[in-house]
Amino acid sequence: MSSEKDFSEIVSGLAKKRGFYWGPSPEIYGGSAGFYDLGPLGKLLKNRLENVIRTSFVKANFWEVECPTVSPEIVWKASGHLDGFIDPLTKCTKCEQVYRADNLVEELADGESLKGLSLEEMTSRIQELGIQCPKCKSELGSVEQYNLMLKTTLGLDQTAYMRPETATSTYLLFRRLLTFFRDKLPAMVFQIGNAYRNEISPRQGMLRLREFTQVEGQIFILDADEMNWAPYEEVKTETLPLLTYQSQESGSEDVQKVALEQAVKKGYFQKPAYAWCVWLAHKIFSGMGFDDSNMRLRQHLPTERAHYAADAWDVELHTKSFGWVECCGIHDRGNYDLSRHQEFSKQKLSVKVDKKPVVPNVLEIAFGVERPLFCLIDNCYDVNEKGExxxxxxxxxxxxxxxxxxxxxxxxxxxxxxxxxxxxxxxxxxxxxxxxxxxxxxxxxxxxxxxxxxxxxxxxxxxxxxxxxxxxxxxxxxxxxxxxxxxxxxxxxxxxxxxxxxxx
Ligand SMILES: [Zn+2]
CATH class of the missing domain: 3.40.50.800 (Anticodon-binding domain)
Known part of the structure; x- marks a missing residue:
C-alpha cells in the first residue's frame, strides 16, 4: 500500500514539474482541497480526451447540448439531490475535525461498513467499535447528514445550487428536445460541462475534485425500444471485459471476456439497449487510450444501487497509484427522473403510446474527464534504471x-x-x-x-x-x-x- 501511495506522488510530481496540473488551487494562498489548475500540457491533453468523447458520441448519433451550471432549489428537490445527495459526517467533540463516518469506519475497522445503516445506527456502531478521533483520540459526535451540493444565492434571496452533475439539467430540456426530435423517441443527447461537489476534505488529488468536468450521455427511450435496439445488432459479437456481481459475491475478481450477445443471453444485461450503452462506454474509454489489460466493467452489487436503478455497471481503470479506480457509471434509471420533474414542474413530460401518456425511461453514461486524464498519465508513465x-x-x-x-x-x-x-x-x-x-x-x-x-x-x-x-x-x-x-x-x-x- 505504501509503495502505491508513493507512485501517485511520483505521477503528481512530474505532472506539476512539466505543467500538466497544479494545485490544490489557488497555490499562492495555500490552496483549497479538491481544486486543481490545468497547465498548458494538461489542458492540451484534456482537449484531446474531450475530442475523443465528443466524436464518439456524435458517431453514435447523440447531439450535444449545454445548460446552466446553477439551478434553483426546486430542481434539486425534484431530482432527489436535496434529500439524497448526502454524506454521513461525524465531528470530533474536542478538536472539531470533521470526518466522513463511512470512510473512517472502513479505514479504521477491518471489514466493517456502515452501508445501509440509519444515522442513529451509524452513531452507535462507531461507539461499539470504539472508534475515536484519529487526530486527538477524543470521542466523536453523533453522525449527521451533510449535503454535497454547493449552495449559492440568485439575486437577493433565491436559494440555488451549483449542479452536482450535468444530467439533471439535460432532463429539464425534455419537452424542447422532443420537439427538436420531431416527437420521435429514442432521443439521444449528451453534455460536457462543469459540475460541483462539496466533498468533505477530499484527498487523492485529481481523483476527487470539488469542481470537475462531467460528461453525461442520455437516451430517452420507451420500454419496447430498450428490448429492440438496432445499434446493438451491429456490435453484439464484440467482447467486453466483465466482472459480474455474481462473480464478486463468490469472492472472485476474475474478468470474463464475454460477447455482448452472450452477456444478454446469460442475463448479465437485461436489455439490449442498455448492453449497447455499456459497449459505448467501453468504446469511449478505449479511444481515450485504455485497453482490456487496464480496463474492466464491474457490475454494481444490488446493495450498491440507487433504489430506482434497474441495473448499474462501472468502467474501472487500473492505475499504479491507486489500483482499480471507478471512472464511469452506466445507469438504467427507469422513468424516475422524468416522473419526478413532471410531478414537481406540473408540466407534461410524457409521450403518447397507444393513445396513453407514458413517461419515457433514461439510459445514462456518466463520467468525469479528470479521472481518465490522471489514469492515462499514471498508465503511460515509464522510467528506466537511469531514472529517465x-x-x-x-x-x-x-x-x-x-x-x-x-x-x-x-x-x-x-x-x-x-x-x-x-x-x-x-x-x-x-x-x-x-x-x-x-x-x-x-x-x-x-x-x-x-x-x-x-x-x-x-x-x-x-x-x-x-x-x-x-x-x-x-x-x-x-x-x-x-x-x-x-x-x-x-x-x-x-x-x-x-x-x-x-x-x-
Ligand atoms: Zn479530535
Missing part, C-alpha cells in the same frame, strides 16, 4: 504531437526548422520549436512530456532536403523528405502507418 522518464501517450492523445529542432542555433538551420514548424501547425497538429541545449537534452524533454515524434533539421537538410524523424518509443530514426513531413506525421498520429514501416 517517458510518458508513453498514444500519438493521437499526446499533448504535443511533434517537436522540431534545428541541430544548432544557426540562421541557416533555424530558418528551415521554423518553416517546418509552421507547416505542421497549419496542418492542425500541435507542435513545438525547441532550440535550447543539445539534441539529446531536447529529445529527453520531449520524451518526458510524451511527444511521440521529433524532427531534426541539420546540414544534410540543406544539401538533400531531408530531415531526421525520430520515434519516442523505439528511439529509432529515419531520414524522410522534407515534403513528406506533414503527411507522414498525420498518418502516424492517426495510426494509419507504423513507424517501423518507414524504416524498412
Amino acid at each position: 522518464v517517458w510518458l508513453r501517450f498514444p500519438p493521437h492523445l499526446a499533448p504535443i504531437q511533434a517537436a522540431v529542432f534545428p541541430l544548432m542555433g544557426k540562421e541557416e538551420l533555424v530558418g528551415p526548422a521554423a518553416e517546418i514548424y509552421h507547416d505542421i501547425l497549419d496542418s492542425g497538429l500541435v507542435t513545438q520549436l525547441d532550440q535550447g541545449g543539445s539534441i539529446g537534452r531536447r529529445y529527453r524533454r520531449q520524451d518526458e512530456i510524451g511527444t511521440p515524434f521529433c524532427i531534426t533539421v541539420d546540414y544534410d537538410t540543406l544539401e538533400d532536403d531531408t530531415v531526421t524523424l525520430r520515434e519516442r518509443d523505439s528511439m529509432q530514426q529515419v531520414r524522410i523528405k522534407r515534403s513528406e513531413v506533414v503527411p507522414v506525421l498525420h498518418q502516424l498520429v492517426k495510426r494509419e502507418i507504423t513507424f517501423s514501416s518507414l524504416t524498412t
Whole structure:
C-alpha cells in the first residue's frame, strides 16, 4: 500500500514539474482541497480526451447540448439531490475535525461498513467499535447528514445550487428536445460541462475534485425500444471485459471476456439497449487510450444501487497509484427522473403510446474527464534504471504531437526548422520549436512530456532536403523528405502507418 501511495506522488510530481496540473488551487494562498489548475500540457491533453468523447458520441448519433451550471432549489428537490445527495459526517467533540463516518469506519475497522445503516445506527456502531478521533483520540459526535451540493444565492434571496452533475439539467430540456426530435423517441443527447461537489476534505488529488468536468450521455427511450435496439445488432459479437456481481459475491475478481450477445443471453444485461450503452462506454474509454489489460466493467452489487436503478455497471481503470479506480457509471434509471420533474414542474413530460401518456425511461453514461486524464498519465508513465522518464501517450492523445529542432542555433538551420514548424501547425497538429541545449537534452524533454515524434533539421537538410524523424518509443530514426513531413506525421498520429514501416 505504501509503495502505491508513493507512485501517485511520483505521477503528481512530474505532472506539476512539466505543467500538466497544479494545485490544490489557488497555490499562492495555500490552496483549497479538491481544486486543481490545468497547465498548458494538461489542458492540451484534456482537449484531446474531450475530442475523443465528443466524436464518439456524435458517431453514435447523440447531439450535444449545454445548460446552466446553477439551478434553483426546486430542481434539486425534484431530482432527489436535496434529500439524497448526502454524506454521513461525524465531528470530533474536542478538536472539531470533521470526518466522513463511512470512510473512517472502513479505514479504521477491518471489514466493517456502515452501508445501509440509519444515522442513529451509524452513531452507535462507531461507539461499539470504539472508534475515536484519529487526530486527538477524543470521542466523536453523533453522525449527521451533510449535503454535497454547493449552495449559492440568485439575486437577493433565491436559494440555488451549483449542479452536482450535468444530467439533471439535460432532463429539464425534455419537452424542447422532443420537439427538436420531431416527437420521435429514442432521443439521444449528451453534455460536457462543469459540475460541483462539496466533498468533505477530499484527498487523492485529481481523483476527487470539488469542481470537475462531467460528461453525461442520455437516451430517452420507451420500454419496447430498450428490448429492440438496432445499434446493438451491429456490435453484439464484440467482447467486453466483465466482472459480474455474481462473480464478486463468490469472492472472485476474475474478468470474463464475454460477447455482448452472450452477456444478454446469460442475463448479465437485461436489455439490449442498455448492453449497447455499456459497449459505448467501453468504446469511449478505449479511444481515450485504455485497453482490456487496464480496463474492466464491474457490475454494481444490488446493495450498491440507487433504489430506482434497474441495473448499474462501472468502467474501472487500473492505475499504479491507486489500483482499480471507478471512472464511469452506466445507469438504467427507469422513468424516475422524468416522473419526478413532471410531478414537481406540473408540466407534461410524457409521450403518447397507444393513445396513453407514458413517461419515457433514461439510459445514462456518466463520467468525469479528470479521472481518465490522471489514469492515462499514471498508465503511460515509464522510467528506466537511469531514472529517465517517458510518458508513453498514444500519438493521437499526446499533448504535443511533434517537436522540431534545428541541430544548432544557426540562421541557416533555424530558418528551415521554423518553416517546418509552421507547416505542421497549419496542418492542425500541435507542435513545438525547441532550440535550447543539445539534441539529446531536447529529445529527453520531449520524451518526458510524451511527444511521440521529433524532427531534426541539420546540414544534410540543406544539401538533400531531408530531415531526421525520430520515434519516442523505439528511439529509432529515419531520414524522410522534407515534403513528406506533414503527411507522414498525420498518418502516424492517426495510426494509419507504423513507424517501423518507414524504416524498412
Ligand atoms: Zn479530535
